[in-house]
Ligand SMILES: Cc1ncc(C[n+]2csc(CCOP(=O)(O)OP(=O)(O)O)c2C)c(N)n1
């Protein structure tokens with residue numbers, strides 16, 4: 001078979017089961033867009049490449065399979081960089097297909113030439129320059145294999161325009177690749193871990209995004225129940241034990257409950273699974289879980305001993321490891337420790353002031369939780385609203401909770417919600433955002449209006465970069481520098497101009513009824529919820545402090 005590089009790309013994507021490809025065309029990618037027009041793939045025309053890439057995040061984070069994003073050379077691919085870095089931090093499988101100037105022009109500062117591979121290399125699992133169309137036969141499946149296997153992550157393919165038009169004689173369409181999970185755990189190490197768990201008096205399970213990635217929620221719950229292990233989750237794993245679960249300790253770290261951080265302070269064994277001891281979770285790491293021995297299980301060997309020396313380190317897929325541990329640990333009751341945890345919960349509860357008032361942050365979030373129901377997918381942007389949601393939303397499906405955890409990228413929420421809604425047709429999708437963050441990819445309202453997806457955008461509008469304002473209030477003598485908007489625009493008018501109907505809770509007599517009305521309306525809706533600029537996210541551990549030195 002004789003086909004061009006561009007045709008090979010689209011034929012392979014079809015075979016790989018990729019149905020949706022967000023992107024934006026440009027000169028260096030036009031041969032691929034020509035082939036796309038003849039394919040069964042559906043192109044999602046975003047309005048900014050970062051938006052396209054975060055739509056791919058939404059697809060990938062919800063389905064667990066690689067999202068694909070198309071970007072042209074030069075500014076197209078530089079616009080994608082933030083989303084690649086975000087995917088690396090949060091272990092999201094992503095394949096970026098980027099155009100490049102024709103081979104003979106590389107190195108001449110040609111129009112829209114950027115050295116994409118060296119730029120992307122530190123931010124990706126792998127970045128490949130495709131030097132000839134025939135190399136695609138290997139590199140296309142390799143890109144997907146790398147993106148989806150072990151600890152997932154982003155991969156970049158840099159494909160010159162003339163490689164896209166080059167004919168490959170005697171070509172074939174490579175077989176689709178299946179994700180290869182990380183290895184099974186060594187049984188001898190699992191036996192050791194089970195012994196340590198059985199011997200522990202005050203163990204705590206510390207579950208991270210790797211558990212979500214492995215879709216191992218049920219195994220995590222079973223292990224916790226069998227061995228009576230109170231379990232804390234990182235931001236990335238919220239919902240693994242829903243808040244009402246008796247063993248759920250909630251989120252740890254900078255904005256975690258005081259009882260949660262105190263339980264970790266007192267634990268004698270910390271069992272970290274698919275978690276990477278991120279500084280937002282651990283606080284000052286040399287004072288994190290000071291009395292504990294540590295078992296650390298992770299798919300990525302580079303995470304083991306990286307921040308905290310583990311007493312027992314196991315390189316394995318979180319799901320396999322949880323299942324093996326469940327088989328290996330003896331059932332125990334641990335009455336004393338669970339009583340102590342109950343006491344901490346009563347003495348140092350996570351307070352949610354205003355939880356019954358839908359005009360205040362926690363009350364708004366809880367009202368949305370009641371209306372959206374347990375199957376909804378939730379995205380956020382970055383800031384106070386993100387942490388209020390993390391603290392108080394009734395999460396029960398971790399794979400439907402999408403937030404930019406490691407990189408903390410403002411602008412993530414709206415495009416990620418579009419991606420989630422494309423993946424989960426007929427499931428409600430809620431994007432909690434801030435007035436600052438929404439502005440960073442607001443152009444994707446046009447994409448959303450065009451697609452008419454069931455995305456409800458809840459903008460918590462405090463006319464401020466609230467999280468920055470909060471830190472300035474708490475740590476910089478309330479000198480508000482660059483964190484307050486002097487002339488906030490009308491977000492409802494902007495939404496309507498894009499073709500997205502808008503509701504303003506500022507003019508609603510009954511906020512919860514207005515919310516219900518907005519959610520009942522099919523298709524996209526933006527809901528503006530005014531929030532007092534002085535509302536704080538508490539508790540808070542100062543950056544660099546120990547988790548027990550907390551402002552509350
Ligand atoms: C791209 C980007 N730039 C800057 C920051 C730093 N930052 C973190 S939170 C925040 C404020 C976010 O404001 P908003 O979206 O309105 O949320 P709020 O905190 O007010 O709820 C800023 C500027 C960031 N996280 N991402």
Ligand SMILES: [Mg+2]
Nearest residue numbers: 434435464466
């Ligand atoms: Mg704000």
